[in-house]
Amino acid sequence: MNKKEILNALKEPFKSFDDELFKLADKTRFENVGDLVLLRGLIEFSNFCNKNCLYCGLRYENANCHRFRLNKEQIINYAKNAVELGLETVVLQSGEDFYYKEKDLIEIISEIKKLNIALALSVGERPIEEYLHFKEAGADRFLMRIETTDEKLYSKMHPKADFSKRKKTILKLKELGFELGTGSLVGLPEQSLNSIADDILFFKEVNADMVGVGPFIASPDTPLKNATDGSFELALKVVALTRIILPYANIPATTAMETIHPNGRILTLRSGANVVMPNIVDYEINKNYLLYSNKASNQFGVKETLNSIKDKIISINRIPK
Ligand code: SAH
Numbered sequence: 672m673n674k675k676e677i678l679n680a681l682k683e684p685f686k687s688f689d690d691e692l693f694k695l696a697d698k699t700r701f702e703n704v705g706d707l708v709l710l711r712g713l714i715e716f717s718n719f720c721n722k723n724c725l726y727c728g729l730r731y732e733n734a735n736c737h738r739f740r741l742n743k744e745q746i747i748n749y750a751k752n753a754v755e756l757g758l759e760t761v762v763l764q765s766g767e768d769f770y771y772k773e774k775d776l777i778e779i780i781s782e783i784k785k786l787n788i789a790l791a792l793s794v795g796e797r798p799i800e801e802y803l804h805f806k807e808a809g810a811d812r813f814l815m816r817i818e819t820t821d822e823k824l825y826s827k828m829h830p831k832a833d834f835s836k837r838k839k840t841i842l843k844l845k846e847l848g849f850e851l852g853t854g855s856l857v858g859l860p861e862q863s864l865n866s867i868a869d870d871i872l873f874f875k876e877v878n879a880d881m882v883g884v885g886p887f888i889a890s891p892d893t894p895l896k897n898a899t900d901g902s903f904e905l906a907l908k909v910v911a912l913t914r915i916i917l918p919y920a921n922i923p924a925t926t927a928m929e930t931i932h933p934n935g936r937i938l939t940l941r942s943g944a945n946v947v948m949p950n951i952v953d954y955e956i957n958k959n960y961l962l963y964s965n966k967a968s969n970q971f972g973v974k975e976t977l978n979s980i981k982d983k984i985i986s987i988n989r990i991p992k
Pocket residue numbers: 726727728764765766767793794795796814815816818855856885886887888889890927962963
């Protein structure tokens with residue numbers, strides 16, 4: 672699909688979840704990555720952040736965020752739990768928290784890799800040499816969303832952050848040999864459909880191995896608290912179009928999709944997605960990792976939530992792995 676076709680698809684008014692676009696994305700998913708739904712244990716290990724992204728509840732100016740950090744032992748134990756739960760990948764995610772020095776993260780990575788599982792990092796922007804050392808320590812993947820390719824909007828949303836640095840970092844991660852995950856927010860205030868089409872082309876340009884997309888969800892205690900949430904249907908179109916232009920990519924049905932729509936995860940899995948990242952940190956800790964409000968949670972237990980996700984996957988004739 673070229674830009675014009677992508678843009679036309681984005682402009683088309685939403686009719687139903689059985690529309691041609693979603694069907695085509697589902698077919699493309701089936702033909703290229705099959706019926707497996709890859710489960711990745713998400714360990715959100717620190718909500719301290721030295722960035723101030725306007726949309727995010729973890730931004731450093733948010734004094735109402737109850738901050739927590741897991742120590743090395745806790746993080747490694749959660750990875751061990753992941754193995755016990757039958758998961759084959761863990762994702763370590765956090766705010767940009769330099770309390771964890773390079774050597775701390777390397778130690779955590781090395782210990783987790785002894786468990787023979789795949790490891791993805793999503794710890795934000797750090798010095799490039801550190802990424803190299805994380806790779807050498809065994810980290811397999813790195814997730815860093817571009818958020819938006821609209822440079823003007825990017826600078827509005829990210830005080831003092833630099834779009835070209837973000838883009839260079841993403842390209843560098845790929846060059847260092849990480850499996851690259853990127854992605855975007857859909858429905859940021861003043862975001863145009865034209866720039867969303869560019870976001871999709873960006874995923875292709877960097878040849879992303881994984882693409883995480885979700886609607887912007889207004890978060891209390893942020894400058895965007897009164898902004899309108901992004902649309903589930905538009906985010907779903909972005910997922911579908913991403914599948915069509917990157918047929919082999921791993922595409923998660925993100926937590927934001929489940930948060931904004933009661934059946935969001937399943938609808939996303941039926942429109943091109945093939946990955947789910949259940950949170951495996953206990954709810955009492957995890958409830959404070961609040962990027963946005965009403966985050967879909969595991970308050971009825973980690974194992975129980977995982978099992979209920981698996982049941983739902985099976986109910987649409989897919990195979991959780
Ligand atoms: N600090 C790291 C990783 C954690 S944030 C980073 O920023 O790269 C993970 C993702 O959460 C971000 O990439 C962003 O796209 C998403 N996010 C943050 N606030 C959000 C909100 N209000 N609505 C939807 N997604 C949000």
